[in-house]
Amino acid sequence: MGSQASKIVEPKYTPVRSTNDDDELLLKLQARLGQQDESKDAPLSLSNLSKWEANLLADPKNRLALNCFTSHDITEIVAQTAAINLDNVDLFNVNVKFEGAPITNQKSSGRCWLFASTNVFKEFIKAKHQLESFEFSQNYLFFYDKLEKSNWFLNRIIESADEEIDSRLVQYLMQTPENDGGQWDMVVNLVKTYGLVPKSVYPDSASSINSSGLNYLVNNKLREFALVLRKLSTSEKSEDVEGVKTSMLNEIFNILALTLGLPPKPDDEITWEYKDKFGNFHSVKTTPLGVYSDLLGFDAAKYFSLIHDPRNTEGLYTVDKLGNIEGGKPIEYVNTSIDNLKQAAIAMLQANHPVFFGCDVGKFGKTDLGLLDVDSWDYQLGFGTDMHLNKKQRLMTGSSQMTHAMVLVGVHLVDGKPVRWKVENSWGEYGAHKGYYVMSDKWFDEYVFQIVTSERFATTKLTDIWKSKDYKVLPYYDPMGALA
Template sequence: MGNSQSSASPAAIEPAVEKILVQQLQNLRTRDKIRQLEIEKEYIHVDAEKGIPQAYSADPTLSVKAAEAWEKELLADPKNRLALNALLSNDIRSVVSNKVATLTDTQTFNVKIPFEGSPVTNQRSSGRCWLFATTNVLRVAVMKKHNLKEFELSQAYLFFWDKLEKANWFLEQMIDTASQELDSRLVQELLGAPVNDGGQWDMAANLVAKYGLVPQKLYPDSYNAMNSSAMGSILTTKLREDGLVLRSMINTPSMKKSSIIAAKAKMMQEVHCILTLMLGPPPKPDEKFTWEYYDANDKYSKVVKTPLELAAELSSPSVVRSLNANVSELFSLVNDPRNKYNQLMTVERLGNVVGGRPITYVNVDMTTMKKATIAMLRAGLPVFFGSDVGKFSNSTSGIMDPALYDYGLAFNVSLNLSKSQRLKVRESAMTHAMVLTAVQVEDGKPVRWRVMNSWGDAAGEKGYFVMTDKWMDEFVYQVVVDPGFVGKDIKDLLKTEPLVLPLWDPMGALA
């Protein structure tokens, strides 16, 4: 049958073939269009601009192929291959350290307090920097009064009472917020760090006012004062448990108030037990101690006082005259560019001593802050300050300078957050307290500052760091000054109603 089939004429074949070819062409175009859409979904091409790649993904998922392309492009550059080899075997900070840019960061200053105090102190593996900075400021008055060459006030003494007071503060906050949901932001923030090692100037002032001061020789650091993490962990766990118990008791309608008071008292006694066994029994604030020493002239002396009496010396007329300041009146200036300048600020539920002095800051611009600081230094007074010490600083060289590390050299990126933006996105906060003892002033403007740290004499230059003025602009948030070194307009702000910041605000960070 096959050879007997009839054949179509040429005229009949031509339209059919044309129709098939047109359909095939349309199919090809459709497939090409689909493929193009797939490509465009993966990569959208844009005009090449500075810092903008030739293509970026429009798909929210991460493309493995894109990562492969990025790697190929990255390692095609010999500089990046060199950076890869260097970074695989070295600390990033040593690779991008900009030694040429920091050659002028020297320990020379034309304004320096005549009496810095010694020895250089060491907080060891603890978060007590604020207590070391406080005692390094306060000891100057004691050393002058008693003509001492070397002297330390006991940081462990204040540490003991601060832990006990913070435990009491926390339990009172748990009682006061018992009506709020456990997962509320405030309650969770309170539970986050019930007995943080850190603190603030006003917290230190509260401790000195209530418990006084003792020489370090009479209450030296125990192992757990120098290595505080285990003690802090135990206390945190216990207080969180106690907080839940108190909340449950308060939310039980039939519970008597006397039962809640008794339960809290027992909890505090248990905290006191932990602290006493791990730090040692501290001197009593109102019991006399005997302190024997040789002064700078090698003359023997003996002092019999209570801790409160020793602290009271700092505000005695003779000491005030010699210092040109009353340490009990010192207060904090802060620079927080997120908020309006020339206003008083405080932080909700932040403190240590119930019924004590609240934590307050007067928010000012950096010019005002520096002017007051320089005036303090010219008068021979050390200055407590709070900063974000981890940014662009090196503990070995003791340099604090925004030009210290050139990350763009390694990664071809720039880090350009402003001070305000860093606070807003939680990139920065007060993490460490230290003491300023000198400044280099040129043409009426500060250039660099001398910093007494509390990391021992192996850090920096025998324990001292040098901070550039640009670093101060970016990473210093607080200085503690005497009212006599600021204008009346700033002093008057201390009497105004403060702006209340939430507990989780960066200005609530404890140095």
């Protein structure tokens, strides 16, 4: 906890290059655009604008579309009712036995990764202690994650003190010194260092359920501290840097404690009182570390991420400058095919094991329908043009990245192949399926980037890649560095 920074050798990044399929896309798009306009007018001349308007309105369908799109949300107009009715079926022949109860709600915060991970954990503690319902304190992990990320940021600032302040690296660091998001390996670092507590021991606060004000305050204090540390690191008083940094972290601690509440320390004694599903009362005295190591029955460190990043070859990847606890576990991604992600996820669900996964949730989905499905919205029908970027090209051009973490708790198989997946979200009991989503298998192909699995469910080859610790390093600005 709170280790100091050290000068490090800059890693050699793994390059991402375009390939033949990118050239094929360009040729297809060029063909769709048709013949080159032979007019010598400027592209946006009044003549062209008039011609384009006349051509648009010449089609009666476009006149109807104009009325529809100017008075309704785009996704409502291009929604395909038949496809929605066909694909939004809340029936699954493989289900996690203890899933749900309760459906959690991260509210106005970016804590999805903490909710997704603790939603996985809760199924194990419910099964072990025969509970109808249970929720871990996400706020407890949230507090210590923000404190550790503040230390992480200040250490990166010290390391980069010789860089110009307008360099790409320093500007990247200053853009968001810390935020609510995170990754599975960050969860591993937190639970190994701080443990877990029931939500009844450390409940949410006003600033955990609506974190924007807290983030504004902490991030601006960290930017202020960064300027001081940069100046001090290159001055004759550079030996004072660690002491000054510690006083800065004390200020951050004070802010977090006053807004999130004073959390128990990892070795503090806590009391967990509960009734099991048979009505029997229990009282357990333990510590946060004891909750994780003794009561939970789940070793998070034995789990690792499989990702599908079609820009890169199969192998073990990490992301430069990405982490939360200094000296902790690095971010580890085993890149492989989408089929390998599905096979591992299905094996886990069949073994009654919920699956943490990361995705780009804002595409081809609707919360009130509880549906994620690429076939249920037809932009070609509405606009006469479609979106043709594939998954790799969306990553290369900034169109897509991991934005949200949720939990797979079911799958529907036909002839051994997945057709749709059951998803437990953390946005409360909202929508057609009361907090759950139906995700089509085609949506999985396009917008799921990560699942978390273990040696028990992954192939020997993938497990060996993970155990090799032979990392290829992606740059800090890579989309795989996005925090869910």
